[in-house]
Amino acid sequence: MSPSLEEEQLAWSRIREYCMDAFSEFFGTMVLILFGDGVVAQVVLSGSTKGDYQSISWGWGIAVMFGVFVGGKSGGHLNPAVTFANCLYRGHPWRKLPVYALAQLLGAMVGAAIVYGNYKSAFDAFEGGAGIRTVTGPTASAGVFCTYPAPFMTRTGMFFSEFIASSILMFCIFALVDPNNVNAGHMMPLALFFLIFGIGACFGWETGYAINLARDFGPRLVSYMIGYGHEVWSAGGYYFWIPMVAPFCGTAFGGFLYDVFLYTGNSPINTPMLGLTRLFRPRKNVWSNTRPSAIDTKV
Incomplete structure (x- = not known):
């Protein structure tokens, strides 16, 4: 006997509740992209006839604002490096890190695929024909999907540019959510709009301010799938790995700076030896922040 409509709805309600974090991060990141x-x-x-670099800075600010509005039920991280920093310093469960990261990556890929589908005719016209897709050159369009460094950038400069932008991002996010600071509260999405706009306007030229593995790698993978070829990986001296690694280093450093100098709440930093003694105590109540005593453990 088939289940009633009410039973089916209740079953979906249970599934939705169980998967809410993943759904929230997926759709929030999709809207971001x-x-x-x-x-x-x-x-x-459009050959810059329908906007310029500042338009891009405004657009990405709007992207983050609405992405956080959509993904707010899970915290609106939209970025594996932000999730990582929250696990590291704010007690976000480590077991949720792969769930969030996968949902963010898939959401970014779907968002990029939708953008491509919407603008496919424009891609054909700009590149000079259907099926022509280039990463470098006067009609290159690969930069629509992911970031590529300016030609003059060194490998060290590329990493540092992404590192400093990611550090600023996390330092400011921790300030915005600190209950003992000004605290953005319900204005958080709007505050993030200006934060991302500011990072783009002030630090975005050299590498495109990816500051987000999902935002860069997901669309880059889509661009590879739709015909841009191996150059999406090799361009810029195989630059693709830098937006995958530098944001994690940057958000960890930005969070560290905020907690060391400004944060007075629960954090591993606000324990003896900056929490380093926890490394040598392999007990579940030390290593697992899914337990209530994880951050408050006396060390």
């Missing part, structure tokens, strides 16, 4: 890659597509494919 829809607006972010969308504005880059409009500027690049």
Whole structure:
């Protein structure tokens, strides 16, 4: 006997509740990429007649704002490096890190695919024909999807640019959510709008301020799938790995700075020896922040 409609709805309600974090991060990141890659597509494919670099900065700010509005039920991280820093310093369960990261990556890929589908005719016209897709050159359009460094950048400069932007991002996020600071509260999405706009306007030129593995790697993978070829990985001296690694280093450092100098709440930093003694105590109540005493453990 088939279940009643009410039973089916209740079953889906249970599934939705169980998967809410994943759904929230997926759709939040998808919206992030829809607006972010969308504005880059409009500027690049129109030959800068429908916007300029500042349009891109505004567009990415809007992208993050609405992404956080959509993904707010899970915290609106939208970024594996932000999730990592929250696990490291704010007691976010480590077991959720792979769930969040996978949902963010898949959401970014779907967002990029939708942008491509919407602008496919514009890609054909800009590149000079259907099926022509280039990463470098006067009609290159690969930058719509992911970031590529400026030609003059050194490998050290590339890493440092992404590192410093990610550090600023996490330092400011921790300030915005600190209950003992000004605290953005319900204005958090709007505050993030200006934060991302500021990072883009002030630090975005050299590497495109990816500051997010999901935002860069997901659309880059989509661009590879739709015909841009191996150059999406080799361009910039195989630059692709830097937006995958530097944001984690940057958010960890930015969070560390905030907790050392400004944060007075529960944090591993606010324990003896900056929490380093916990490394030598392999007990569950030390290593697992899913337990209530994880951060408050006396060390």
